[in-house]
Amino acid sequence: MRARYRAERRFQLYGLVAIGLTGIFLVIVLADVLFKGLPAFTQHQFVFGVKVDAAEIDPNNTRKPDEIRAGDFQALVRNTLRGIFPEASDRAARRRLDGLLSSGAGDALRDRVVADPSLIGQTVRVSVLTSADADLYFKGLGTEITRRAGRGTATPSDTSGSIEIASTVTDFASDGTLTDAEPSQLVAINGGVVKLTEIRGNRAAGEVLLPLSSAAAAAPGSWQVVTYVTPESNRRVGDREVVWLERLKEMGAVRSTFNWRFFTAGDSREPELAGIRGALVGSALTLFVTLVICLPLGVAAAIYLEEFAVKNRVTELIEVNINNLAAVPSIVFGLLGLAVFLNFFGLPRSAPLVGGLVLALLVLPTIIIAARAALKAVPPSIKEAALGVGASHQQAVFHHVLPLAVPGILTGTIIGMAHALGETAPLLMIGMVAFIVEVPHGVTDAGTVLPVQIYLWSDLPEIAFQAKTAAAIIVLLVFLFVMNGIAIYLRRRFERRW
Amino acid sequence: MSAIYLIGLAVLVAVGFLFGLARAAATARSGPLHSRPPYHGVFVALGVLVPMAALYVIGVPVGQRLAESQALAAFDLGVIDDLKRSAILRDVQAVLAGRFAGDPGEALRRAAETYASVRWIANGTLLAVGFAFGLLGLVLSLRSVSAPFRARTHVERFINIVLFASATVAVLTTLGIVMSVLFETLRFFERVSPVDFLFGLQWSPQTAIRADQVGSSGAFGIVPLVTGTLLITAIALLVAGPIGLFAAIYMAEYATPRFRAFVKPILEILAGIPTVVLGFFAALTVAPSIRGWGQALGLDVASESALAAGVVMGMMIIPFISSLSDDVINAVPQSLRDGSYAMGATRSETIKKVILPAAFAGIVSAFMLAISRAVGETMIVVMAAGLAANLTFNPLEAVTTFTVQIKTILVGDQEFESAKTLSAFALGFVLFFFTLTLNVIALQVVKRYREQYD
Numbered sequence: 001m002r003a004r005y006r007a008e009r010r011f012q013l014y015g016l017v018a019i020g021l022t023g024i025f026l027v028i029v030l031a032d033v034l035f036k037g038l039p040a041f042t043q044h045q046f047v048f049g050v051k052v053d054a055a056e057i058d059p060n061n062t063r064k065p066d067e068i069r070a071g072d073f074q075a076l077v078r079n080t081l082r083g084i085f086p087e088a089s090d091r092a093a094r095r096r097l098d099g100l101l102s103s104g105a106g107d108a109l110r111d112r113v114v115a116d117p118s119l120i121g122q123t124v125r126v127s128v129l130t131s132a133d134a135d136l137y138f139k140g141l142g143t144e145i146t147r148r149a150g151r152g153t154a155t156p157s158d159t160s161g162s163i164e165i166a167s168t169v170t171d172f173a174s175d176g177t178l179t180d181a182e183p184s185q186l187v188a189i190n191g192g193v194v195k196l197t198e199i200r201g202n203r204a205a206g207e208v209l210l211p212l213s214s215a216a217a218a219a220p221g222s223w224q225v226v227t228y229v230t231p232e233s234n235r236r237v238g239d240r241e242v243v244w245l246e247r248l249k250e251m252g253a254v255r256s257t258f259n260w261r262f263f264t265a266g267d268s269r270e271p272e273l274a275g276i277r278g279a280l281v282g283s284a285l286t287l288f289v290t291l292v293i294c295l296p297l298g299v300a301a302a303i304y305l306e307e308f309a310v311k312n313r314v315t316e317l318i319e320v321n322i323n324n325l326a327a328v329p330s331i332v333f334g335l336l337g338l339a340v341f342l343n344f345f346g347l348p349r350s351a352p353l354v355g356g357l358v359l360a361l362l363v364l365p366t367i368i369i370a371a372r373a374a375l376k377a378v379p380p381s382i383k384e385a386a387l388g389v390g391a392s393h394q395q396a397v398f399h400h401v402l403p404l405a406v407p408g409i410l411t412g413t414i415i416g417m418a419h420a421l422g423e424t425a426p427l428l429m430i431g432m433v434a435f436i437v438e439v440p441h442g443v444t445d446a447g448t449v450l451p452v453q454i455y456l457w458s459d460l461p462e463i464a465f466q467a468k469t470a471a472a473i474i475v476l477l478v479f480l481f482v483m484n485g486i487a488i489y490l491r492r493r494f495e496r497r498w
Numbered sequence: 499m500s501a502i503y504l505i506g507l508a509v510l511v512a513v514g515f516l517f518g519l520a521r522a523a524a525t526a527r528s529g530p531l532h533s534r535p536p537y538h539g540v541f542v543a544l545g546v547l548v549p550m551a552a553l554y555v556i557g558v559p560v561g562q563r564l565a566e567s568q569a570l571a572a573f574d575l576g577v578i579d580d581l582k583r584s585a586i587l588r589d590v591q592a593v594l595a596g597r598f599a600g601d602p603g604e605a606l607r608r609a610a611e612t613y614a615s616v617r618w619i620a621n622g623t624l625l626a627v628g629f630a631f632g633l634l635g636l637v638l639s640l641r642s643v644s645a646p647f648r649a650r651t652h653v654e655r656f657i658n659i660v661l662f663a664s665a666t667v668a669v670l671t672t673l674g675i676v677m678s679v680l681f682e683t684l685r686f687f688e689r690v691s692p693v694d695f696l697f698g699l700q701w702s703p704q705t706a707i708r709a710d711q712v713g714s715s716g717a718f719g720i721v722p723l724v725t726g727t728l729l730i731t732a733i734a735l736l737v738a739g740p741i742g743l744f745a746a747i748y749m750a751e752y753a754t755p756r757f758r759a760f761v762k763p764i765l766e767i768l769a770g771i772p773t774v775v776l777g778f779f780a781a782l783t784v785a786p787s788i789r790g791w792g793q794a795l796g797l798d799v800a801s802e803s804a805l806a807a808g809v810v811m812g813m814m815i816i817p818f819i820s821s822l823s824d825d826v827i828n829a830v831p832q833s834l835r836d837g838s839y840a841m842g843a844t845r846s847e848t849i850k851k852v853i854l855p856a857a858f859a860g861i862v863s864a865f866m867l868a869i870s871r872a873v874g875e876t877m878i879v880v881m882a883a884g885l886a887a888n889l890t891f892n893p894l895e896a897v898t899t900f901t902v903q904i905k906t907i908l909v910g911d912q913e914f915e916s917a918k919t920l921s922a923f924a925l926g927f928v929l930f931f932f933t934l935t936l937n938v939i940a941l942q943v944v945k946r947y948r949e950q951y952d
Contacts, residue, residue: 004844011846015748018741019761022820025813026768032783033775300664308661320941322668327867327937328930329874331901332675335926338908339678361671368668394654422772425876425901428909451774451877458778458881466782473775480770 033477037470043259043272044138045127046101046248050080052113054120063117073106073113077128084251085244087160087211096240102129104273127255132271132464133236137245138254141463142237143230145246147188150223152202154189159212164205165194171225172199180232184239189223190214193243209243236463262471266437267453271464274457276472278439282352282432282447283421289356289443290363290420295413297360298367299402302409305368306375307397326365333362334429342430349431350446358426363416370412374405407494414487418480424451450476499621500558503628507550510632511543514639518542521643533650541649544656545639549631553624561620569613679930682923689917690718695924697721701887701898703907703918718921720928722887726804726897730879731872733808733893734815738868741812742819743861749820750827751849769817777881780810785882792894800896802884808893811878815868822867826860827853829948859947863940870936874929876901900929 054061057071078098082088088097105128112126113119136142152168165187177198178185185196187204192212198205232239248254265275301322309315337358341347347354378401386396427433432448433456440447448456450472457469522531522538531538569590586609593610643649687695698719745765749758785806792799799805830853838848854861884896885906907922 004847008844008846011849012748012752015744015752018744019748019764021741022745022768022816023761023764025816026764029771029776029779029813032779036782297664297667300661301667304658304661304665308658309665318665318669321672323941324934324937325668325672327870327933328675329870329876329901329933331874331876331904332679332926332930335904335908335923336671336675336678339682339923340674361667364668364671392650392654394657418770422770422774424772424774425880425905428876428905431909433909451772454774454778455877455881458774458781469778473778476772477775480772484766484770 030477033470033473035470036467037472037474039139040262040467040471041259042139042256043261044130044135044254044256046081046130046253047125047127047255048077048080048084048253049123049125050076050109050128051123052076052109052120053079057113058117058120063120065114065117068114068117068120069110071110071113073110074101074103075106077101077105077109077126084248084253085210087208093240096238097244100131100134100241100244102131102272103270104268105129127257129261129272130254132462134241134245135272136464137237137242138249138256141235142242142245143228143235145242146227146229147224148227149221150187150189150218150225151220153217153220154187154223155217156189156194156212156215158208159190159192159215160208162205162207163194164203165189165196166203168202170202172196172202172204174199182231184228184232186226186228186239186243187223188226189218190216193226193247195239195243209240210247262468266439267435267448267456268437269435271462271468274465274468276450276453276475278436279448279450279453279472280475281439282355283449285352285440285443285447286355286359286427286449287417287421289353290359291413291417293357293360294364294367294416298364298413298416299371299409301364301368302371302375303397303402306372307401308393322365322368326369329425330362330423331425331429333358334426336361337426337430348444348446350434350436350448351444352440352447352449353443354430355427355432355447355449356443358430359420359423362423362426363420366416366419367409367413370416371405371409374408374412375401377408378404407490411487411491414483414490418483418487421449421483422451422476422480424455427452428455450479499625503554503625506625506629507547507554507632510546510550510629510636514546514636515539515543517636517640518643521640522649525643525645529645531645532648533653537649537653538643538647540653542636542639542643544653545635546632549635550628553628553631557620557624557628561617561624564620565613565616568616569609571612675930679923679927682920683927686917686920686924689920694718695720699889701903703903703921718917718924720900720925722889723898723900723903723925725889725891726883726887727873727899729804729891729893729897730808730811730883730899731869733805734811734872735865735869737809737812738815738819739865742816742868743823745816746820746823746827747849747854750824751845751853765817765820768813769821771814773814773875773877774881776810776814777877777879780806780878780882784810797894799894800884802882802896803894804883804897805893807879807882810882811872811875814875814878815872818871819864819868822864823857823861826857826864826944826947829860830856859943863943863947866936866940866943870933870940873899873936874901874933876905880905900925904929 053076056076057073058068060067078101081097081101082094085097088094108128109124109126112124130138150167150171152171154165154167154171157164157166173185178196185199185204186209187194187196187206190212191210192208193210194206194208194212196204196206228239228242237245245254261273262275263280264277265273266278268274305315305319309318337354341354341357342349347357382400382404383396386400387393391399427449432452434446434448435456436446436448438445454469454472454476457465457472516539518541519535519539522533522535525531526535566587570586586606589606590610590613593606594614695718698717699721700717700719701722702717745761749761753761781802785801785803788803788806788809789799789801792803834852834856835848838852839845843851879899879902883902884898885902886896887898887903888895890897904922904925907918
């Protein structure tokens with residue numbers, strides 16, 4: 001008997017474990033996406049005073065917007081940064097320094113100067129976009145940095161180039177040559193930074209990354225041994241960049257802001273410039289087409305099947321058809337779209353119009369089934385009363401049954417639209433996967449939609465796009481939750497028990 | 499042209515409605531009408547709409563075709579293939595829009611002129627005939643407005659036809675799917691024999707661009723795809739089957755209403771997560787961790803292992819299995835449970851010995867629907883499973899599926915009319931009929947099962 005009760009409890013536990021696992025799955029998926037995606041909603045920018053040099057951007061002194069727009073604002077920003085770090089004078093170093101800036105760094109400045117040409121010749125404080133790598137560094141994907149005050153008196157041999165630092169006590173870690181596969185050791189001394197390459201007892205040889213103000217001896221405690229814990233070969237930013245970025249941060253020239261650009265820009269190959277505006281507009285246009293087509297069709301079909309259809313072979317065929325259509329793999333609808341809408345009717349590829357048509361066919365069964373359920377839920381007495389006072393069958397249905405079924409139909413429609421919003425596979429088939437920077441303006445322009453954008457970004461190798469992908473997923477999920485929330489609200493608000 | 503036509507159409511329809519309404523109202527003063535005036539208005543409006551819309555739908559493509567054939571005739575090329583044809587027509591359009599790069603040449607300019615003039619004549623004719631039809635419809639239907647005229651009956655009959663037509667869209671969709679995959683599949687079988695397709699052990703859909711290329715033959719055997727699809731589906735079922743079923747049993751038999759109200763939304767949210775999101779999760783979180791665990795255990799795990807895709811696919815179908823099984827278990831009559839309890843059985847014994855056998859058919863059909871969902875699922879496998887068609891049952895290796903291959907072949911640059919492109923449709927054909935068969939059987943089983951207990 002006890003064994004039987006134990007079995008009973010065990011059985012119950014299985015059920016609870018199963019439900020618990022499901023819950024854990026859900027939490028892990030959502031937490032994973034949130035964790036990966038939230039950093040992408042902020043973006044780091046440098047705040048500089050940039051001198052707007054007329055020679056760079058308006059050499060002919062025309063002050064015309066078109067002329068100014070064509071100016072090389074990127075160079076202005078680049079020159080400002082080079083002015084901060086004048087020691088980066090050779091080409092390789094300059095290229096690495098320029099790499100801290102986004103290729104769209106000059107855009108904000110351009111817009112300001114075009115709007116107000118009187119800024120030309122002045123020094124303007126602007127925020128400029130950092131490159132994706134620099135942004136990721138500030139978001140913590142760089143390295144842990146430890147600092148330890150020097151215990152001896154250190155004397156550098158020079159202020160720049162390859163120098164040697166001699167300390168009075170053993171301040172540096174183990175002897176030998178330092179490679180980029182182990183943590184980097186640097187010395188911050190006399191306002192400069194030296195990267196150590198070789199250590200021999202109390203002496204260390206190194207490369208000056210930021211020039212020292214003097215070669216004077218530094219007292220104990222006034223200089224530091226700095227360790228970048230992550231080896232250089234394991235990070236995307238080198239020691240040089242880290243030194244620059246840390247210096248900029250100390251200068252207060254780094255600012256983190258909400259990433260509005262993510263919502264206002266189209267797609268881009270540069271992670272820091274890419275946004276989801278194009279995908280959002282594309283999704284909106286596609287859903288609009290879907291709604292316009294499938295709502296009237298679905299409701300009309302439901303009314304016919306529920307109210308007017310005679311029970312015969314044809315009706316049965318239609319009903320079986322709708323049930324089966326609801327379970328056809330979505331990619332097959334993509335094949336239909338490709339073969340019929342693109343190849344047969346010759347509609348434009350990648351257009352929200354075709355996407356909307358395909359999705360309309362895809363969600364039509366859902367809407368028909370929901371609308372039928374809503375019509376069925378209206379008690380027959382309503383219709384009978386209308387018929388009793390002399391209304392025709394159609395008058396009874398359209399004037400009395402349909403209005404009462406509207407909340408149910410709306411709920412079903414919103415759920416169908418949410419389904420359509422998350423659908424990806426059929427849209428891949430009709431070519432909505434192209435890389436499109438422009439935001440579509442109409443239903444026949446080439447465009448893409450949010451889930452496809454997610455798919456496209458998830459395929460890219462840059463690590464910065466991973467966060468973008470997750471952020472786009474968060475936006476998609478927020479839309480889906482809102483839509484489903486509205487549907488649940490409608491259901492609660494208008495649910496009537498007859 | 500279209501704008502003028504459609505605006506004219508709208509105006510005429512509105513005028514028709516108002517005239518019909520006014521005339522019926524005027525008639526009503528001298529005696530009772532059979533139908534209320536708005537019905538007469540709608541009748542007249544339909545009298546304008548139907549002929550004009552029909553003419554537009556037929557006329558526009560006809561005019562287009564006519565212009566195209568005349569423009570091509572101006573070239574005097576004799577027989578030309580489709581590709582050349584569309585290239586010429588594109589050039590003609592470019593010349594007309596004034597964005598043709600370079601000198602179009604005498605022949606092309608003449609073709610463009612012909613095209614433009616034929617289009618102009620066709621459009622003019624369409625406009626004239628359309629408005630004539632519209633006005634004729636207006637006058638004729640206005641004349642029939644009278645007291646005994648059964649306008650309502652006619653309008654309702656029209657509405658009925660529209661409703662019926664809407665209902666048939668679903669059938670047309672199915673027909674469209676069958677036609678589009680069937681025709682391309684037949685063309686595919688002209689190039690590759692069905693036997694090779696169904697029983698070939700190699701899948702590498704590369705067809706030669708030049709005949710002398712190495713490895714140009716292309717192999718179209720779907721067996722590796724079948725095993726890959728089945729492997730991933732089996733893993734998914736191993737995950738989702740027990741979890742979904744136990745969850746359903748607990749929800750149906752043990753859970754208090756409050757617990758149900760708490761858990762149902764979890765399942766609904768899981769069901770509502772777009773598969774592209776699950777694919778991202780599978781590819782970037784599950785696959786690397788499985789690979790890491792595998793390496794820790796000394797196993798060689800492919801970075802696109804079947805296991806990762808299968809596990810996440812299982813997560814996707816848990817809500818599917820649990821909600822369907824829940825319905826089925828709930829449909830088992832209470833009398834069966836009461837009988838079992840009366841014999842002294844515990845609840846779990848009742849579930850195992852009475853309820854599950856009674857619900858067996860329904861649960862099987864739930865699993866079949868889940869299988870069909872898993873087989874047709876695209877995004878998770880596209881993002882997390884591999885492209886290489888390995889014939890293996892090792893879940894740690896990369897396998898590929900039907901949907902992955904369809905997507906890979908049809909996205910991006912397509913070789914026109916090649917066996918490779920057509921093979922995607924053949925795969926779609928197999929996929930469609932496999933899932934269709936599963937669904938039909940499952941729905942039949944559910945139907946029979948319902949009848950058994952109703």
